[in-house]
Amino acid sequence: xxxxxxxxxxxxxxxxxxxxxxxxxxxxxxxxxxxxxxxxxxxxxxxxxxxxxxxxxxxxxxxxxxxxxxxxxxxxxxxxxxxxxxxxxxxxxxxxxxxxxxxxxxxxxxxxxxxxxxxxxxxxxxxxxxxxxxxxxxxxxxxxxxxxxxxxxxxxxxxxxxxxxxxxxxxxxxxxxxxxxxxxxxxxxxxxxxxxxxxxxxxxxxxxxxxxxxxxxxxxxxxxxxxxxxxxxxxxxxxxxxxxxxxxxxxxxxxxxxxxxxxxxxxxxxxxxxxxxxxxxxxxxxxxxxxxxxxxxxxxxxxxxxxxxxxxxxxxxxxxxxxxxxxxxxxxxxxxxxxxxxxxxxxxxxxxxxxxxxxxxxxxxxxxxxxxxxxxxxxxxxxxxxxxxxxxxxxxxxxxxxxxxxxxxxxxxxxxxxxxxxxxxxxxxxxxxxxxxxxxxxxxxxxxxxxxxxxxxxxxx
Amino acid sequence: xxxxxxxxxxxxxxxxxxxxxxxxxxxxxxxxxxxxxxxxxxxxxxxxxxxxxxxxxxxxxxxxxxxxxxxxxxxxxxxxxxxxxxxxxxxxxxxxxxxxxxxxxxxxxxxxxxxxxxxxxxxxxxxxxxxxxxxxxxxxxxxxxxxxxxxxxxxxxxxxxxxxxxxxxxxxxxxxxxxxxxxxxxxxxxxxxxxxxxxxxxxxxxxxxxxxxxxxxxxxxxxx
Numbered sequence: 001x002x003x004x005x006x007x008x009x010x011x012x013x014x015x016x017x018x019x020x021x022x023x024x025x026x027x028x029x030x031x032x033x034x035x036x037x038x039x040x041x042x043x044x045x046x047x048x049x050x051x052x053x054x055x056x057x058x059x060x061x062x063x064x065x066x067x068x069x070x071x072x073x074x075x076x077x078x079x080x081x082x083x084x085x086x087x088x089x090x091x092x093x094x095x096x097x098x099x100x101x102x103x104x105x106x107x108x109x110x111x112x113x114x115x116x117x118x119x120x121x122x123x124x125x126x127x128x129x130x131x132x133x134x135x136x137x138x139x140x141x142x143x144x145x146x147x148x149x150x151x152x153x154x155x156x157x158x159x160x161x162x163x164x165x166x167x168x169x170x171x172x173x174x175x176x177x178x179x180x181x182x183x184x185x186x187x188x189x190x191x192x193x194x195x196x197x198x199x200x201x202x203x204x205x206x207x208x209x210x211x212x213x214x215x216x217x218x219x220x221x222x223x224x225x226x227x228x229x230x231x232x233x234x235x236x237x238x239x240x241x242x243x244x245x246x247x248x249x250x251x252x253x254x255x256x257x258x259x260x261x262x263x264x265x266x267x268x269x270x271x272x273x274x275x276x277x278x279x280x281x282x283x284x285x286x287x288x289x290x291x292x293x294x295x296x297x298x299x300x301x302x303x304x305x306x307x308x309x310x311x312x313x314x315x316x317x318x319x320x321x322x323x324x325x326x327x328x329x330x331x332x333x334x335x336x337x338x339x340x341x342x343x344x345x346x347x348x349x350x351x352x353x354x355x356x357x358x359x360x361x362x363x364x365x366x367x368x369x370x371x372x373x374x375x376x377x378x379x380x381x382x383x384x385x386x387x388x389x390x391x392x393x394x395x396x397x398x399x400x401x402x403x404x405x406x407x408x409x410x411x412x413x414x415x416x417x418x419x420x421x422x423x424x425x426x427x428x429x430x431x432x433x434x435x436x437x438x439x440x441x442x443x444x445x446x447x448x449x450x451x452x453x454x455x456x457x458x459x460x461x
Numbered sequence: 462x463x464x465x466x467x468x469x470x471x472x473x474x475x476x477x478x479x480x481x482x483x484x485x486x487x488x489x490x491x492x493x494x495x496x497x498x499x500x501x502x503x504x505x506x507x508x509x510x511x512x513x514x515x516x517x518x519x520x521x522x523x524x525x526x527x528x529x530x531x532x533x534x535x536x537x538x539x540x541x542x543x544x545x546x547x548x549x550x551x552x553x554x555x556x557x558x559x560x561x562x563x564x565x566x567x568x569x570x571x572x573x574x575x576x577x578x579x580x581x582x583x584x585x586x587x588x589x590x591x592x593x594x595x596x597x598x599x600x601x602x603x604x605x606x607x608x609x610x611x612x613x614x615x616x617x618x619x620x621x622x623x624x625x626x627x628x629x630x631x632x633x634x635x636x637x638x639x640x641x642x643x644x645x646x647x648x649x650x651x652x653x654x655x656x657x658x659x660x661x662x663x664x665x666x667x668x669x670x671x672x673x674x675x676x677x678x679x680x681x682x683x684x685x
Contacts, residue, residue, distance in 0.1 A: 252541035253470045253514070256563035260476030263566040267483070289563040325629040325675050332670070332680070339673020378673070 008185045015181045019174045027167045034162035038155050039127075043116055046129045050148040053086060054133030057096070057144055064090050064135065064144070066097040085121060085149040091135060091142025102147055105130040118152065125152040191216045195223065205301075205435045207234035244299040248292045255292060258285045287423075290365070294424035297358045301431045310352040313460055316388050317344045317381040319353060323360045324379045327368065335373035338364070341380030347388035349457040351436050356390075359432040362425040363392040363453055369425075370451070371396035387456040395450035404442040429455070462577060463487045463505070467497040467523065468512045468539065477510065480566055481573070494518025501527055506534050508576045510569075513540040513551065521554055528555040535576040537569075571627070571681065588623040591682030592665050595623055604665040614639055615658045618651070622669060622679040631676035 058067045066088055087098035103119040105128070115130045128149035135141040198210060209227040212220055259282060266278040324340045331338035360379070367377040371394045378393045399407060399414060406412050410427040426440070433440045438457045445452045464486045468474040471492070478488045489504070491497035494515045501509070501523070509527075513520035524536055538556040540547060548559055557579070558572050578589070588595040593609075595602045600616055602609040611619065621630055621638045632651045639646040655677055659669045668680040 249514075249541040252562040253473060256539075256541075257470055257473035257476060259563045260473055260480065260566055264476050264480050264483070285563070321675065325631070325672075328629045328672050328675065328678060329627055332678070337673065340675050342674045344674075 007189065008182065011185050012178065012181055016174070016178045019177055023167075023170055023174050026170060027163060030166045031159060031163040034166075035155070035159040038158045038162070042127070042150065042155050042158075043129065046116075046127070046148050046150055047114060047131065049084065050086075050129050050131045050146045051133065053088060053148065054131065054144055054146045057088060057133070057135065059135065064094075064096050083150055083154065085126070087147045089145040089147075091144065093145070096144070098147075102149055103128070105147070119149070121149055126150060127152045127155065188216075191219060195219065203435055203437065207231075207237070241299040245296055248296040248299070251292045252289070255285055255289045259289065291423050294362070294428060297362070297428050298424050298431065301355055301358065301428060301435060310354075311350045312353065313348050314351045314353045314356060316347045316349055316351075316356070316390060316457065318346070319356060320344065320360060320379050320381050320390060323357050324364065327361075327364045330365075331368050331377065334368055334371075336368050336371050337374075337376045338368065339376070339378050341378055344379075344381040345383055347381055347383045347457075348460045349388050349436075350460045351457065355432045355435065359429050359455065360390065360392070362428045363390075363455075366425040366429075367392050367394040367396070367451070367453075370394065375450075383459065386459060388459050390455045390457070391452055393445045393450065393452040395445055398444055398449060398451050399442055407442065408440065426453075429453070462507045463489070464573070465489045465491060465497065465500060465504075465506045465509045467491045467494070467509065467515065467520065469493065469515050470512075476566075477569075480570065484570060486573075494520070494523050497523050498526055501532065501534075502530075508573055509534055509536045510573065511536050511538050511556075513538060513542070513547070521550065524551070524554045524556060535579060537572055537576055539564075588620065590623050590626060590667065590679070593623075593662070593667050595619060609661060609665075611658070611661065612654075614646075614654050615661070618654050618658055619662075622677060626679050627681045629672050629675050629678050634676070 052072070053066065053068075056067050056069075056072075057064055059065075085099045085102050087100065087102040088096040090096055099121075103121055103126075105115045105117050113132070117128055117130070119126055119128055121128075126149040128147055130145060130147045132143040133146055134143045195210065195215060207230050209230060210223050212223050212227075215223055262278050262282040262285060266275050266282065269275050269278060321340050321344075324338065328338055364377065364379065371377055376395050378391075380391050380393070382389050382391065403414050407414065408426045408430040410424055412426075429440050433455050436457060438455050440453055440455045443452050443454065444450065462485075464481055466474060466477050466481070466488060468477060468490070469492050474490055474492065478490055481488050489500060489506070491500050495518050497509075497511070497515075498518060511520045511523060515523070520538060520540075524538070527534065527536070535557040536555070537558045537560060538551045539560055539562060540551070541562045551559055557576055560569060560572060588597060592605045593602065594604075595616070597620060600613070602611055602616065602619060617639050618635055621635055632648045635651050635655075636646045636648065639651075655669060655671075662669060667682075670678045670680060672678055
């Protein structure tokens with residue numbers, strides 16, 4: 001049944017099944033037609049034989065007898081294997097010559113004319129003709145009754161042979177038609193390949209309509225329906241993202257209010273315990289703020305956002321340097337030494353510069369967050385033959401090998417890790433990287449300590 | 462010093478007012494764009510902290526009206542949006558600085574101080590960094606009033622660092638600044654100037670950090 005899922009087997013079934021049926025019906029019809037022809041011709045030959053016999057009846061001393069030439073006799077009298085049987089009767093029904101027990105024509109049939117009939121002779125089916133021939137035309141001496149019978153199986157054999165000869169070329173035609181469908185479908189479906197390629201080469205964030213140009217008109221309704229779905233999907237996703245973005249924006253003001261008020265309170269309070277509590281409150285508000293920013297970034301990086309497929313040549317090294325520079329003040333507040341590797345090389349990739357900046361923001365933010373005071377975080381860009389690799393390395397406590405895949409999941413926390421978790425940081429990194437045909441990979445940092453996240457982008461040539 | 466805070470969220474506004482009053486500013490508050498527009502028309506301010514997302518008359522419109530009337534009062538825009546387009550729009554309309562919510566209070570206070578200083582000096586005659594003062598016109602630096610012995614190039618480096626306090630300054634930026642005075646300066650020379658400058662500033666508790674692969678950063682004074 002599974003095979004019927006392909007268009008080719010369906011078409012093949014729907015073309016070959018009726019053709020086969022037609023072939024069988026046509027063969028049966030052919031057989032009937034052939035039988036008719038064979039009967040007509042054999043009956044005529046039978047009649048000729050009977051008339052020939054009638055012409056050879058002689059009269060001698062008022063006695064009728066059959067004067068047959070030797071070859072005719074040999075033809076007629078061939079015993080058990082003989083094809084023909086005959087009997088000649090006189091005008092009064094007296095026996096003249098031939099097989100006396102040859103069956104009579106069916107009763108009631110008029111004998112003034114030629115009568116064909118089927119019967120059985122010596123236990124086998126025969127076809128016979130009975131004809132009345134005048135003893136001598138115009139003599140008024142009445143008519144002879146000549147009967148000639150022939151084995152019926154000869155006719156069946158002939159009809160079958162004719163049928164077979166017609167059946168074979170027709171069968172070949174059916175086979176050729178089937179083959180034509182098989183290959184024709186393959187050739188016809190090549191038009192789908194270009195559409196398939198276009199869809200396959202798309203990034204998952206690209207929900208723009210599929211190009212209908214060059215597509216056969218039969219496929220156009222399908223493409224149109226697909227494009228309609230894409231546009232509805234895109235609208236739905238955009239609406240969802242607008243909601244997330246609006247919600248995130250709305251959250252920012254109250255979070256700002258909490259932060260401002262707690263900081264203010266911490267300044268005014270003299271009690272150390274109360275100050276510590278306020279400090280915790282402030283830290284929590286910071287996490288909330290970070291999460292809100294990440295939600296916004298996520299909403300922008302996901303499919304359906306209006307700027308999700310911007311691609312332009314981006315010099316990765318310069319962008320990384322600028323972005324790292326912006327994070328230095330933040331790193332200093334946590335006593336983390338954030339730096340940029342001087343050995344980084346220029347590498348141009350095709351990307352959305354805003355998203356790559358966000359990707360790096362999240363990598364650096366994450367590294368700073370997981371590196372204890374006094375630790376180092378280094379950003380670098382290295383290249384090989386095919387790829388430009390953006391790396392962020394820290395000498396923090398590292399991520400165990402079995403956790404390295406999971407940390408890219410949203411809100412995943414390493415067991416026993418910091419209570420604030422990664423939030424959406426690495427999920428955003430993965431989302432943006434995938435949108436650019438890149439995959440982030442986590443390994444250990446230099447000397448097996450800490451964490452190194454590498455994102456490889458295909459080099460632009 | 463008189464400041465106007467335009468912010469519709471009452472608790473945030475209250476926090477800002479108290480923080481800035483605590484820093485000895487006179488603070489007025491407007492909760493709507495119309496109110497802000499009216500107050501700006503009747504009172505002179507040294508700086509305005511302006512939220513973009515206001516009901517009816519938004520922050521952009523308040524700023525547009527201010528600048529149309531020829532007001533040069535420095536404006537710090539606050540926004541819940543961090544999209545680059547929004548930032549550019551604010552700066553194009555004549556905002557002097559920009560902060561995304563939620564911000565750290567010290568950061569906001571530092572930006573407000575910088576804004577007021579810029580507004581007062583009208584091009585900046587002197588830069589202040591804790592006990593350190595740089596007179597850019599007279600080309601001399603003092604610590605608690607006592608003159609600091611700095612070469613012209615060291616002064617040049619210090620000026621760039623002070624103008625970007627708390628932010629990274631690359632060697633290229635420093636070289637460019639010195640080159641502007643008609644001298645070609647290599648990266649090695651910059652390292653030497655920074656090294657000397659750092660030693661001379663140490664006594665005043667002013668720290669110039671080296672940021673790996675990126676350049677230098679003048680740390681914010683601890684008590685600010």
